[in-house]
Amino acid sequence: MGKTVYKKLKGSQSFRQRLLLSTLSSTPITIEDIRPNQTYSGLAKHEISLLRLFDTVSDGCIVEIYETGTKLKYKPGTIMGGRVNHPFQCDVSRSIGYYLEPLIVLCLFAKEPLNIRLKGTTNDSKDPSVDTFKSAAFHILKRFGVDFEAMSLKIESRGLPPNGGGEVVLSLPIVQSLTAVNWIDEGFVKKIRGVTFSTKVSSQFETSMIRAARGVVNPLVSDVHIFTDHRTGPPAGNSPGYGISLVAETTSGCYISVDTAAAHVRDEDTSGLADDVKKDLMPPEEIGEGIANTLLGEIAQSGVIDSSYQGCYFFFVLYVLKMFPRFASENFPNMGLKLLET
Incomplete structure (x- = not known):
């Protein structure tokens, strides 16, 4: 086997998006200079928790965090999904919504439909709540051809800051095909x-x-x-x-x-x-x-998606375009796919 080549990145910005795109494109990455000059330098607790979640739903994922926490090496594995037998404890400093955004996009492309129990904070003032995932995000996924009836998010207990205690059960199908979307009419x-x-x-x-x-x-x-x-x-x-x-x-x-x-x-x-x-x-x-x-x-603002979910589904669309280059060339001739390579 050849030597693994890691794409080098710097800083803590867009941490979730980097992990998500790295995994979807099977590109190993190294992230350096993670908050090196701050009082509490290195990866935050919720970022370490997110890495563990990616590892939980994948097979063969390799994570190496340097002693200072300011450098990370991440080699993505195969996205497996399936039924996760043990509850996953999310760090309570961020809402479960922080973890759901990348998890939902990631596991649509897993080997098996996902069923996972997440524990932590269900509602806070920073991240989209589990309620809006049920009432809004799933409908957006439906636009892309995801089986709406197979998606569910059951809120078994509420958990608020600072101590959490919430628990939800997420069920997510895998996609066999995707629907091209021309989505410009916001309606009334x-x-x-x-x-x-x-x-x-x-x-x-x-x-x-x-x-x-x-x-x-x-x-x-x-x-x-x-x-x-x-x-x-x-x-x-x-x-x-x-x-x-x-x-x-x-x-x-x-x-x-x-x-x-x-x-x-x-x-x-x-x-x-x-x-x-x-x-x-x-x-x-x-x-x-x-x-x-x-x-x-x-x-x-007359948008078809609210500002809370624009970032999440922007990356979902990017991945769709990469998987279906013919659709991309016909519908986005000037866009290209360079964003997935940067």
Whole structure:
């Protein structure tokens, strides 16, 4: 066997995208200078957790992290998918949504359909929530010919920062063929759906969020339904908090989503509670009104995909183009595939 040639990269930016494209293209990579001058240098805990997840769903993956954590060698293996028998614990500093974005794209091209149980934080204010994956992301995948009925994401327990405690079960099919997409018509909003949740706090927080959100969107859209998901006991995870997810469906089949959560957070540098942990959480009325206005802002941008998922599906489209060069040359003659080679 010949010597493995690693593509050299620098810095911590676009870490997930680099791993994803490396794996899909079977290109070994070396990443150097990972936060070398910061107080807490090297790979973050959630990035190490993501590497473990890629290793879990692959066969023959080789990961080498240097002692300082500022250099990484990654040789991708074969994407296997299949049923993962043991729950995977995601680092709680990032939401499960941080891991779902690359995992869903990756395992569509696995050897077997994926079934995996993920534990950690289900909702936070940084990453797309598990709720919007169910109500928006899966519909976008359907556009590309993925079997919608075979996709599922069951929320067995909620988990909020700083201690998580959430648990979801993801089932994902593999693709045998892909559908060419000409997606430029955003349509008009015909209905809005949403869900509020609360863990280890009063259910009245959800009522307040719904009332405030409806105060913004009801004068504009007649078909609005926002459901509640109040959790207590073990299904409520390990930390108190509350939040809301909203999705606007358009006449052309687009799903525009927004979400947020109010919970105490950890400082990413120290892993301790952040300085503002003693402050009261944002009032539910402000959260409901704020997220409704954010949804209107996303709709006003007239996109067929909201800003939360544009990056994820941009890489999905790139891979489709590489796998189907004839489709790429016919539909994107000036684009080329150089982005996958950089």
